[in-house]
Amino acid sequence: MELKNDTFIKALLRQDTDYTPVWLMRQAGRYLPEYREVRANAGGFLDLCRNTDFATVVTLQPVERFNLDAAILFSDILTVPDAMGLGLSFVAGEGPKFAHPIQDENAVKQLAVPDMEKLSYVFNAVASIKQALNGRVPLIGFSGSPWTLACYMVEGGSSREFRLIKSMLYSRPDLLHRVLEINAQAVTAYLNQQIAAGANAVQIFDTWGGVLSDKAFGEFSLQYITKIINGLTKTDADGNPIPVIVFVKGGGLWLEQMANCGADALGLDWTVDIAAARRLVGDKVALQGNFDPMALFGTKQAVEAEVARILAGYGKGNGHIFNLGHGIHQHTDPERVKDLVEAVHSLSKAYH
């Protein structure tokens, strides 16, 4: 299916575009009243991810409301460990919990790449969303990185300290490497099936890469991300390239290493000076980001000033995809999102 708007794909491939494309991490979600409305009549969060119609409807909501240049599959990063049999549930106010975390040698030994059949609901959602989009904008598939998945799998849920997984890292690195190897194989298969189902690009989220030391990041996270990218399908059935984005929250110090991992684009959080980042990565990769999601709590003028600052920082030429530096906050006013998207589109023309 021909894309009517391929600005996002072109920017990822560092080809010329007329303006800077924009999408927002977690753009389908609770900050939208239309999301809250359909959500109110549906079941728990996991049921929603497994419901093809729901995933399709909510993925399209932000695309219909704002002039976004990409859609992203509505799903959760923990679908893969759930399919591994870890028993995922979401406790209100507490986030994800695994009934069977991976905390000892025996649990690590029993861990295996899941049958992708268990994740068919995700691939069905991709196919359904692709059809509903009808070529309007590209569809992004995604997965958590091996390290980020392992954080939840070992800690048993969200963590602020990562004490359990870091204890494993510093006392039994062999066990952790086995978990990461299995995760990498699973994520490769998972993303390839999303691509087969119609994803036009994929993003690997390394939400917790930034809690590692610089040395450990290379060994326990980037190494496995690189492995995944090496194993990904490079083009769709029509020969169109499938670009890969790697986003490491808190990874601004490691951009030079990351630029060699095989990704087409690197995501930047808001702590990075995008001008310096562009100098560092040179012509190797495109850059995505790097607006502070909390700046959407400012005035319309403040939103526009931040957009202008980031566009000017990146400067002239192709290879920038505008985005937030992290997922959008649930209390964000959708009007500010509209201001942001309009400001990116209008102000970026001068740089192309």
Added chain:
Amino acid sequence: MELKNDTFIKALLRQDTDYTPVWLMRQAGRYLPEYREVRANAGGFLDLCRNTDFATVVTLQPVERFNLDAAILFSDILTVPDAMGLGLSFVAGEGPKFAHPIQDENAVKQLAVPDMEKLSYVFNAVASIKQALNGRVPLIGFSGSPWTLACYMVEGGSSREFRLIKSMLYSRPDLLHRVLEINAQAVTAYLNQQIAAGANAVQIFDTWGGVLSDKAFGEFSLQYITKIINGLTKTDADGNPIPVIVFVKGGGLWLEQMANCGADALGLDWTVDIAAARRLVGDKVALQGNFDPMALFGTKQAVEAEVARILAGYGKGNGHIFNLGHGIHQHTDPERVKDLVEAVHSLSKAYH
């Protein structure tokens, strides 16, 4: 009073030493059984900070147990906003709470630099600890940075998202600048009184600087840290220099800017490659850090390997103070701390 061990001060001033000095952030605390013992018979956390005898005893505990090269005042970073009348309390399991957070224009207008008399318990503790140390090792005084104090003052306690203070930053920057200006004046007076009471060096903790965008960090944090350093007493009564350390957690991307703030040394968390950091800052400042506190949950061999890696990263010559990249965790085994201190002292001789 002559210092018997001035290795720490010399390293801060980038003078030659025989080995790399070491101390640990939050070295006096719950991971030590002797701390838990005296703590059990004392009152709440704030009472402890206000109790000169208690502060003296617990400050000396880690110095007595390990071969550390500095002691740090036992206190809390929120003593200053407490003296401003914000009503600090500590709720078990929830951290600090302010009864009167600074969340609107009226509260900002009423905020003022507190009478330092209200903080005399801190200066009394400094004098008492100094006497008890009897010149054994230098005593570090400290304060939170204006931005980090403001985070607690505006949010009303700990935060993961910093939505309230960032909303103020992006919608009413004038209000936030007024809070930061008052904080900077208060911290300047506070540190100068600690120096007058006997502190041999001071550290400014910018625990939350790393949540800012690169531009906002300069404007809302570093600017005020620089102001404070400009206003600090440069020498003690005997003409000995009082070095200043600035530690910005998550500030690894901004080391070049920070090297010009007037500090003698910059603290590094564990995400930074210390070799790259040294190249960036050149001869401008010493560097302190950068061991991942969670690596203390590894084996003795893993602790030694991490120490060796960091020492080799910094390389030959003066100007490195070994430390953790954040406060020590309460569940740390004191034996691993002993391993760390011994490894730093023995392995670092080859670099001096």
